[in-house]
Amino acid sequence: MPPSDRYIANTEFYVRYAETDAMGIVHHASYIIWLEESRSSYIRSRGYDYVEVERAGYFLSVVELKVRYRAPARYGDLIRVACWVESLASRAITFEYEVSHATTGALFVTGESRHIATNKAGQPTLIPENFRQYLTPG
Amino acid sequence: MPPSDRYIANTEFYVRYAETDAMGIVHHASYIIWLEESRSSYIRSRGYDYVEVERAGYFLSVVELKVRYRAPARYGDLIRVACWVESLASRAITFEYEVSHATTGALFVTGESRHIATNKAGQPTLIPENFRQYLTPG
Amino acid sequence: MPPSDRYIANTEFYVRYAETDAMGIVHHASYIIWLEESRSSYIRSRGYDYVEVERAGYFLSVVELKVRYRAPARYGDLIRVACWVESLASRAITFEYEVSHATTGALFVTGESRHIATNKAGQPTLIPENFRQYLTPG
Amino acid sequence: MPPSDRYIANTEFYVRYAETDAMGIVHHASYIIWLEESRSSYIRSRGYDYVEVERAGYFLSVVELKVRYRAPARYGDLIRVACWVESLASRAITFEYEVSHATTGALFVTGESRHIATNKAGQPTLIPENFRQYLTPG
Numbered sequence: 001m002p003p004s005d006r007y008i009a010n011t012e013f014y015v016r017y018a019e020t021d022a023m024g025i026v027h028h029a030s031y032i033i034w035l036e037e038s039r040s041s042y043i044r045s046r047g048y049d050y051v052e053v054e055r056a057g058y059f060l061s062v063v064e065l066k067v068r069y070r071a072p073a074r075y076g077d078l079i080r081v082a083c084w085v086e087s088l089a090s091r092a093i094t095f096e097y098e099v100s101h102a103t104t105g106a107l108f109v110t111g112e113s114r115h116i117a118t119n120k121a122g123q124p125t126l127i128p129e130n131f132r133q134y135l136t137p138g
Numbered sequence: 139m140p141p142s143d144r145y146i147a148n149t150e151f152y153v154r155y156a157e158t159d160a161m162g163i164v165h166h167a168s169y170i171i172w173l174e175e176s177r178s179s180y181i182r183s184r185g186y187d188y189v190e191v192e193r194a195g196y197f198l199s200v201v202e203l204k205v206r207y208r209a210p211a212r213y214g215d216l217i218r219v220a221c222w223v224e225s226l227a228s229r230a231i232t233f234e235y236e237v238s239h240a241t242t243g244a245l246f247v248t249g250e251s252r253h254i255a256t257n258k259a260g261q262p263t264l265i266p267e268n269f270r271q272y273l274t275p276g
Numbered sequence: 277m278p279p280s281d282r283y284i285a286n287t288e289f290y291v292r293y294a295e296t297d298a299m300g301i302v303h304h305a306s307y308i309i310w311l312e313e314s315r316s317s318y319i320r321s322r323g324y325d326y327v328e329v330e331r332a333g334y335f336l337s338v339v340e341l342k343v344r345y346r347a348p349a350r351y352g353d354l355i356r357v358a359c360w361v362e363s364l365a366s367r368a369i370t371f372e373y374e375v376s377h378a379t380t381g382a383l384f385v386t387g388e389s390r391h392i393a394t395n396k397a398g399q400p401t402l403i404p405e406n407f408r409q410y411l412t413p414g
Numbered sequence: 415m416p417p418s419d420r421y422i423a424n425t426e427f428y429v430r431y432a433e434t435d436a437m438g439i440v441h442h443a444s445y446i447i448w449l450e451e452s453r454s455s456y457i458r459s460r461g462y463d464y465v466e467v468e469r470a471g472y473f474l475s476v477v478e479l480k481v482r483y484r485a486p487a488r489y490g491d492l493i494r495v496a497c498w499v500e501s502l503a504s505r506a507i508t509f510e511y512e513v514s515h516a517t518t519g520a521l522f523v524t525g526e527s528r529h530i531a532t533n534k535a536g537q538p539t540l541i542p543e544n545f546r547q548y549l550t551p552g
Contacts, residue, residue, distance in 0.1 A: 013151065014175070014178065014179075014182075016171060016174065016175045016178070017174055017175075017178065017188075017297060017298065017303075018171040018174060018175075018297060018303050018305055020297050020298035021293060021294060021296050021297060021298070022293065022296035022297070022298070022300045022301070022350075022351050022468075023473055023475075024298045024300075025298070027293075027294050028446065028450075028476040028479065029294055029443050029446040029447050029450070032442065032443040032446055033154060033156040033443050036154065036155055036156060036442075036443070037152070037154045037155070037156075040152065040154070040155065040214070041152075044152075049214060050155075050213075050214065051212075051213060051214040054213075054436075059437055061437075061483070061486075062442040062483050063482065063483050064480075064481070064482050064483065065442065065479070065480070065481040065483075066478075066479070066480050066481075067478070067479040067480075068477065068478050069475070069476050069477050069478065069479075072475075072536070074189075074298075075188075075189060075192075075298050076178070076187060076188065076189040122486070155435060155436065155441075156435060156441050156443055158435050158436035159431060159432060159434050159435060159436070160330075160431065160434035160435070160436070160438045160439070160488075160489050161335055161337075162436045162438075163436070165431075165432050166308065166312075166338040166341065167305050167308040167309050167312070167432055170304065170305040170308055171305050174304075174305070192298075197299055199299075199345070199348075200304040200345055201344065201345050202342075202343070202344050202345065203304065203341070203342070203343040203345075204340075204341070204342050204343075205340070205341040205342075206339065206340050207337070207338050207339050207340065207341075210337075210398070212436075213436050260348070289427065290451070290454065290455075290458075292447060292450065292451045292454070293450055293451070293454065293464075294447040294450060294451075309430060309432040312430065312431055312432060313428070313430045313431075313432075316428065316430070316431065316490070317428075320428075325490060326431075326489075326490065327488075327489060327490040330489075351464075351465060351468075352454070352463060352464065352465040
């Protein structure tokens with residue numbers, strides 16, 4: 001269950017056929033792309049846009065990813081990804097995720113990703129202050 | 139412009155970061171996946187579900203694809219895909235598409251895909267009648 | 277059959293599991309990525325590297341794509357993509373492709389892609405002379 | 415460094431353009447697909463084929479994934495993925511991976527994936543004996 005003391009962004013979409021594989025279920029890499037899209041959606045729902053971050057010359061680079069696959073989603077399922085900030089430091093941020101069926105609530109995947117801020121040269125930097133204000137966990 | 143004498147299904151979504159490439163724009167294969175998703179959405183908007191087609195043992199297999207790339211979409215753009223049936227025969231169907239920016243209307247891509255109905259063994263077959271009624275062009 | 281009067285680059289690789297879909301076969305967008313990789317391989321086999329083109333500030337942008345799907349490839353198949361230059365103009369180039377099974381020779385897909393040279397601003401430009409010499413059809 | 419007491423399968427390929435993103439580097443989900451392909455390659459190099467496993471009605475389902483991103487790979491880089499079995503149990507197997515530049519040796523990614531054997535109904539099962547013999551770590 002997403003924690004009750006965090007800002008939670010919920011993103012919903014249908015499973016695309018291209019996201020399935022020959023097992024007849026969603027391919028395990030497709031969820032990684034959904035987690036990323038739920039981060040984009042998180043930032044939009046807080047009133048900002050990750051496009052602006054990159055336009056200013058900064059990136060949030062993924063440095064670590066942990067995913068647990070609990071049950072398989074299938075083509076056409078309406079998916080909900082809950083995304084929240086688990087921790088925010090001066091140079092790093094950790095997001096957590098819960099991927100479930102939007103109507104039945106069945107849990108498919110839980111995950112966590114850690115990111116650091118980098119500049120255009122790929123060097124670690126502080127998370128810019130005007131972006132940071134949209135990333136407070138609560 | 140989508141034709142005025144056809145049923146048009148419009149599908150909207152944001153460009154995902156994973157759909158971009160090192161040119162800084164949407165990768166040309168990503169649009170192919172959007173066209174497919176717009177077909178899924180077309181069928182849903184007509185009141186059916188492609189899941190049911192496959193459950194009954196039938197597939198719509200892509201046999202031909204033509205895409206013209208007119209301008210590049212970018213991460214975060216809100217995309218609209220207009221999808222309609224260009225022609226419907228007993229064993230084949232052709233969809234056409236227009237991919238544009240949902241708010242500015244700027245045109246990114248136009249395309250066309252031809253499909254045949256197949257059974258589980260991969261053999262060509264008639265488009266099942268109970269599916270066919272949702273595919274009439276007008 | 278690839279034409280006998282052209283330089284043909286053959287690229288071989290195994291079908292990856294992620295490239296399949298719930299029909300149990302290779303997803304139709306996966307072939308588009310193979311065609312692109314066969315272009316990269318074509319340029320390498322001619323003694324150049326597309327990395328250098330982009331480093332110099334130029335791109336080959338896809339403007340048109342036509343693909344015919346003749347039979348489905350499956351996970352684990354050893355694929356061969358034959359790629360050649362169909363026509364070369366001052367600002368545009370057309371590649372053609374044949375995707376087949378590397379050991380049985382069974383034909384999966386044929387295709388064609390048209391590209392124009394662009395600069396970093398996305399404006400059409402001449403194909404740079406030092407790149408052009410590696411793209412002569414014969 | 416891959417451990418010295420394990421069977422190591424090395425798989426090499428070029429970074430495909432489609433695997434990059436707008437940061438100009440390889441997208442973080444692309445590595446997940448490379449890890450999977452290195453498992454396919456591991457099984458082939460041991461003298462078996464994962465195709466046979468599925469033909470017999472069994473699957474190795476991913477249940478957990480951990481990835482650390484250490485430096486970014488780029489389009490055209492020649493990649494080497496080292497893959498080995500970290501642990502093998504009656505119903506589960508853990509693979510480990512090291513993704514590096516095949517010529518410079520620069521390390522890009524390390525990872526680990528845990529899998530369980532399932533049957534066609536998706537139920538956990540023993541790893542079939544005739545497959546198991548190819549998965550012994552040493």
